[in-house]
Amino acid sequence: MVLKKPSVTYQAISKRLKVSEEDTGSTSIQAADSTAINGNITPTDKKIGFLGLGLMGSGIVSNLLKMGHTVTVWNRTAEKCDLFIQEGAHLGRTPAEVVSTCDITFACVADPTAAKDLVLGPSGVLQGIRPGKCYVDMSTVDPETVMELAQVIVSRGGRFLEAPVAGNQQLSNDGMLMILAAGDHGVYEDCSSCFQAMGRTSFFLGEVGNAARMMLIINMVQGSFMATIAEGMTLAQVTGQSQQTLLDILIQSQLSSVFLDQKCQNILQGNFKPDFYLKYIQKDLRLAIALGDSVNHPTPMAAAANEVYKRAKALDQSDNDMSAVYRAYIH
Amino acid sequence: MVLKKPSVTYQAISKRLKVSEEDTGSTSIQAADSTAINGNITPTDKKIGFLGLGLMGSGIVSNLLKMGHTVTVWNRTAEKCDLFIQEGAHLGRTPAEVVSTCDITFACVADPTAAKDLVLGPSGVLQGIRPGKCYVDMSTVDPETVMELAQVIVSRGGRFLEAPVAGNQQLSNDGMLMILAAGDHGVYEDCSSCFQAMGRTSFFLGEVGNAARMMLIINMVQGSFMATIAEGMTLAQVTGQSQQTLLDILIQSQLSSVFLDQKCQNILQGNFKPDFYLKYIQKDLRLAIALGDSVNHPTPMAAAANEVYKRAKALDQSDNDMSAVYRAYIH
Amino acid sequence: MVLKKPSVTYQAISKRLKVSEEDTGSTSIQAADSTAINGNITPTDKKIGFLGLGLMGSGIVSNLLKMGHTVTVWNRTAEKCDLFIQEGAHLGRTPAEVVSTCDITFACVADPTAAKDLVLGPSGVLQGIRPGKCYVDMSTVDPETVMELAQVIVSRGGRFLEAPVAGNQQLSNDGMLMILAAGDHGVYEDCSSCFQAMGRTSFFLGEVGNAARMMLIINMVQGSFMATIAEGMTLAQVTGQSQQTLLDILIQSQLSSVFLDQKCQNILQGNFKPDFYLKYIQKDLRLAIALGDSVNHPTPMAAAANEVYKRAKALDQSDNDMSAVYRAYIH
Amino acid sequence: MVLKKPSVTYQAISKRLKVSEEDTGSTSIQAADSTAINGNITPTDKKIGFLGLGLMGSGIVSNLLKMGHTVTVWNRTAEKCDLFIQEGAHLGRTPAEVVSTCDITFACVADPTAAKDLVLGPSGVLQGIRPGKCYVDMSTVDPETVMELAQVIVSRGGRFLEAPVAGNQQLSNDGMLMILAAGDHGVYEDCSSCFQAMGRTSFFLGEVGNAARMMLIINMVQGSFMATIAEGMTLAQVTGQSQQTLLDILIQSQLSSVFLDQKCQNILQGNFKPDFYLKYIQKDLRLAIALGDSVNHPTPMAAAANEVYKRAKALDQSDNDMSAVYRAYIH
Incomplete structure (x- = not known):
């Protein structure tokens, strides 16, 4: 169907938004065009952990590996890990072990209850947290839950970032997710190559809870x-x-x-x-x-x-x- | 903001739709690209009437005139007609007069009550209907109302098309409305140059009432x-x-x-x-x-x-x- | 189950309401206690018509007859009239005939469309209206419909009362409906014995449309x-x-x-x-x-x-x- | 306003319900008529604790005292206790203290969060629970919360009953609440004189969570x-x-x-x-x-x-x- 006149395009909208964004407090990391085309992201040399290999997690881990990250994975049903181990991932036996052996551990689980269990349960994240360890929760939960998790992580000397993602399985597989992050800005920066690998763009939204909201x-x-x-x-x-x-x-x-x-x-x-x-x-x-x-x-x-x-x-x-x-x- | 990878575009969607459309019973008239760029629509030589110069009607009449149509206008508050008369429109004193002097009369008013009053009221459309006269109601009304109007118009020998438009003032001014038509297919074809002038595309949806729905x-x-x-x-x-x-x-x-x-x-x-x-x-x-x-x-x-x-x-x-x-x- | 203490009763509520009612503009007719017990309502000597023998109408007509009224009935499907004729009702062949032979004609039909058809349709109520004839519409309709009906009845010299009823089949059979009336207050008074026969109480609410509302x-x-x-x-x-x-x-x-x-x-x-x-x-x-x-x-x-x-x-x-x-x- | 015929009364409804109740599994305690009239409830000799003196709690405690119970009260803002101490209540300094010095402790607070804090917080109920202690939560909360509280109480050897109340301040003051209880049936029976003092009737609904639902x-x-x-x-x-x-x-x-x-x-x-x-x-x-x-x-x-x-x-x-x-x- 041939259109009579070009309508306003996504690109035009995006261009305008670029300007308006400068006025807001939010900052964002985008994958540069050339990087995307060449796949030339320089992966961080930090050890990456990943907990939860569901629809979203699977695509994310796949892209982290493709872009050259060192990734240790854990999943409640361990079989799901096999595929990623074949692609070069290491296997973690418990969330605590993943956290204690990695610098930055990401988690992506189903709901607030699962997110809390993962941190507070037996052999949970909290058991592995040491000063300086980074924990990035990518689950979509309520602000109360994420603030509670941030508090317990930080109280053990850990560093916390929430980073829920907008998208779906397809976009996850394509490395085209949108990442909304909030919390420790240093962690956000340390995650830069990871976010470039998994997402099209990311936003840093300030204090913990804002990304959940x-x-x-x-x-x-x-x-x-x-x-x-x-x-x-x-x-x-x-x-x-x-x-x-x-x-x-x-x-x-x-x-x-x-x-x-x-x-x-x-x-x-x-x-x-x-x-x-x-x-x-x-x-x-x-x-x-x-x-x-x-x-x-x-x-x-x-x-x-x-x-x-x-x-x-x-x-x-x-x-x-x-x-x-x-x-x-x-x- | 630079995008990592091109997302699915409107154009891609439209292309795919073009194919799928062939399977459906609906037919459509689009302004060809070249036409749109050159403004080379060949206006019908039929006399056009237009009743109702609100947000939508004003843009439509303007575009009908620009593309070389002969238009007689009427509006409840007559002052609104002045601008269009300066642009070459003729003035109709009553809906009945417009209908009786024109071949095809369009109407675009606020709601079912207004649409009915326009046809059935004193000096209304029905007074001007003669065998062969075409009446095209572009108002967005309920199917009962449009079927009732169709019936009275046709019972007097008139020909009826409903043609409500999707869009807003801006799109009306730009001649980029989408027209949903139903009723007398011959009238739909006779309106071809008018619909090209006012709209980006039009759909013919079958029996009267379907366009309203x-x-x-x-x-x-x-x-x-x-x-x-x-x-x-x-x-x-x-x-x-x-x-x-x-x-x-x-x-x-x-x-x-x-x-x-x-x-x-x-x-x-x-x-x-x-x-x-x-x-x-x-x-x-x-x-x-x-x-x-x-x-x-x-x-x-x-x-x-x-x-x-x-x-x-x-x-x-x-x-x-x-x-x-x-x-x-x-x- | 024995109650610890008496709770506020319906009677107590009603008593208090009785007082408060005196402050409002609404007036009401109640069946006096003794009347109800003895069934000693003095029926009006006016000829009563009744159109529509559905769930509600059937109970109403039954009670009108029991209390000694002279009633002519009509129903779209005539068989439903038989039972009432056995109880002493007369048969009307059309709404127009009922209205023209009775002093006060009640109607109780399903919805606004039916109420309009009954009045405006062929052999409808309007054909039978003469100066002084009373028409009481008991259907539950919208205020616009009832005001439209009032207007056409009054324009032919008729007198109009709307009188929708609150209740259900059981209450209708028991003569315990609640009647909300509005319009011609004289008609309301003329209907006094009828309302006592069919209802537990009635309210007069002022201008036509108020009872519908x-x-x-x-x-x-x-x-x-x-x-x-x-x-x-x-x-x-x-x-x-x-x-x-x-x-x-x-x-x-x-x-x-x-x-x-x-x-x-x-x-x-x-x-x-x-x-x-x-x-x-x-x-x-x-x-x-x-x-x-x-x-x-x-x-x-x-x-x-x-x-x-x-x-x-x-x-x-x-x-x-x-x-x-x-x-x-x-x- | 005099009613034409007596309508179905509350009493008639209640009588019928009495019968139907016998068929269901639920049991209930009602204040016998004579008791209610004479105020001759025989108060339990168990020591009663009460936590939370809001709109509902105040009326309940008042009635417990009137009927001769020994009551120790605690409230977050201690001043509210004064009135009840004048009426013969003892003052508890913390929830834990109340629980440890009383046989049966009731609580009535605002919401799930408050109910949990009361039990799990510092100097909370749980600190005072010993084997055999009874805890009755009268707050209206969700079933998850009440089941969680039951579990922790019982895990310390305590006995748990949930007993949310239907009613309002007036009914609470009048001792006319309706009590919905579930959990430990022995506790329900031990609370008999208390429930009679505060309520018009009570229902025992089976497993913990049912009363909340x-x-x-x-x-x-x-x-x-x-x-x-x-x-x-x-x-x-x-x-x-x-x-x-x-x-x-x-x-x-x-x-x-x-x-x-x-x-x-x-x-x-x-x-x-x-x-x-x-x-x-x-x-x-x-x-x-x-x-x-x-x-x-x-x-x-x-x-x-x-x-x-x-x-x-x-x-x-x-x-x-x-x-x-x-x-x-x-x-």
Whole structure:
């Protein structure tokens, strides 16, 4: 479909944003174009640990290894480590052992409970923390949890950075995640080559807790968008309109985004293979609502979306992609 | 900000869509690239009437005139016609007179009540309809209203096309609207040069009512997206995060769209000059909810959004841009 | 279960209300105690017409006849009239005929569309209206519809009263409805013996439209209460609590009401025989939301309830009792 | 206002329930009529401790003392103890001290965090627990919290009962609370005279966690009812209807309850003196939503209500009665 006139492009938007960014307190590290093309990131010589090889962690570790980092991995179910060991990773037997043998240990697990267990549980991270050790939690959790973890790590002389990531499995595999970091700025700098390996860009957002807050807001927007898309696609269907035509129209409108296109494709194809687990976006909506709760801020859209995702979970869609929220509308 | 790797572009999406479109029953007219650049549309020699010179109508008429159409205009408050008469338009004294002197009459008014009054009221469209006259209603209304209007027009020998438009004032001025048409296919073809003048692309969706349904769904998605964006931006603010940084992050994510960028800019700048009246998006949400109601389809996201827009209206934001829904979250 | 101390009773509440009522502009007619016991209402000698023999209309007509009124009935499906003719009613062949042969004609139909058709359709009420004829619409509709009907009736010299009723089939059969009236006060007085026959009490609320508004608000509260009850009963079930125990607790709490008890019983017994059609409470929620819309007043509880009832309708519960909204929570 | 016929009374409902109760597993203790009238409860000779003298705790302790119990009290702000010491209570310096010197210690605090701090904090309950000591938590918390507390108490040889109460300040003062208990049935029996002193009736619901679940469901229903009432009262106001008349009608309908009457009175009088803190009903809605979340059960009514209460909190209504949610609708 040939467009009459060029619309405002991502690039144009990005260029403008570049300027505006200089006015804000946030700083960011981007992978330079040439680096990206040549793959010429100079990997840090620090020993890297990685805990948690789920959808996101797997892609991240893969990219860390590709860019030449020395990585020790641990996962609750140890078999998942094998693939990475074949690619050159070392095996850690417990989180404590990984932390005690590495300079910087990253973790990426499912939810606040898992993040706390990993640190505070038996043979947990805390057992391995010594003065100077760096711990980077990439899980998407609530600010209270991350602040609590930061406190116990720091109280043992450790250095803490939270670094939740925006993206999905595909972007993780492609090294195109967006990293939101907050906490110890020195750790952020030490992670520079790691973040370049795994992500397209990173933001440093100040005090611990800010990255958790920002990530919850991003995912709240994402979750509500997804429910809205599913609502529109199903309303088209039940009123006799072509879902394909709806997508054709949307994709030419100013609402068009990669997200909207991909998720509508999922619906059209009935393909809900997880790129971002439905159960995790529901968790994030729940945590975002709680964030609003903590400051008495109403979030009626997120509240409505959360109820739809709960229905989807009741329909056994937890381990499908978030776009499977579609099924909550047709059952 | 330099991007590490090129992301999927609009163009790539459009190309793929082009193929998929061939499989659907919908047909579309696009302004060819060269045409657009040279402005070489061959205007129809039919006499064109236009009723309603609001935000959308004004841009449309302007573009019809620029591309060489013969246009007779009418507006409830006649002064608005002056500018167009200076540009070469003729003045119609009543809707009936416009219809009786023109071959094809377009109308673009605020809501179902206005659309009905225009046709059925004193000196209304129906008084001017003769066999063969074409009437094209571009207002966004509910399917019941448009089907009722089609019926009375056709019962007098007239030919009816509904052609609501997706877009806003800016896109209307730029001749970049998206036109959703349904009804008499011959009229759709007769309007070809008009649609090229005013729009970037048009879709023909079959039976009368389908365009109204599709437009309501599009605007429902748009309205819920907008409320979600406002919810995210305010939650950032009240939790101490930079709204500018939130936008920086969103715009680099897969959620990025022209709409998201523009509306966040409105919020950052506190500039709610209407591009799409808040009162109209609320009306469309209301009609979309009623559409769901008619087929027993729940639309909880739209229902939640509708309540937020009602609050915004109670805060006197009706005549601001839809992005002023932001104010419902901060008061 | 023996109560420790007497709680505030309905009677005590009613007594206090009696006083407070004197301060308000509303007036009311109650069936005196003795009247009720003896059944000694003196029926008006005016000829009464009745249009619409649904759940509510049937009980009303029955009570009108019992109390000695002369009644002519009409129903869309004429067979339903037979029973009442056996009880002494006359048969009207069309709404127009009923109106033209009676002094006061009552109507009680399903929704705004039916109410309009009855008046404006072929052989409709309007055809029978002559100066002095009284028309009393007991349907629950929106204020716009009732004001429109009042206008056309009055423009033909008729006298108009709106008189929607609060209650259900059981209360209708028992002559225990609550009548909300507005419009022509003289008609209200002329209907005195009729209202005593059919209802426990009546309120006169002033200008036409007020009774519709008040009834929609009452039913909005009722509809949201019912959805809330269903939500509580299902949450008990899915978390392993006894629904019977929940009811036992609720019924002893200050939340206890006849409504709550009856509707929980329906749920416990899985008996959703209609006392108040689910489709009608959903219609009333829709109209109440529109009422709020017309004054820019958010009604998020009603909006949420409406979505749940729509789901129930999609599950084929339209013709069950409103308590069948329960099923929307378990499927 | 004289009623035409007696409506179903509370007593009739209660009588029927009495029978049905026998079929369920739950057991209950009621204050016998004579006891209540004569105040002849035989107080246990066990030493009673009480932690937390808020709105609810104050009334409870007062009634325990009146009925002849030996009570040792502790409160975070010690001054609140003075009044009760004058009435014969002993002063405990820390929760640990109270527990170690008493046989049965009750606690009634604000929320899960406070409940945990009380047990696990410095000089907390756990420091005073010895084998055989009974701890009864009357706070309304989530099931996870209460199960966690039960576990630590029992692991030290203590005996645990949860016993959240349904009611408000007035009912607490009147000794008319409803007690929902679960956990150690022996403790429940040992508390018999205490529960009779403070409450109208009590229910034993089985395993620890069940009382928390049931109480959250009760308060969820209550919170949604209250928001619905406020929605109805404000919709009446903005559409020009008398709020007093709305109450008059509601109170005569089957929706009538003590709760509805009292809360409407609050609104009519603009008197929001706390009987049940708005911040606590919001907390309970939040916990009930989380309860639904834990079993993937949608609670759209509670979700909508929660957002309205959050707005009320943002309007500084936290320390007013829950009926102040009204203000969220008019600002």
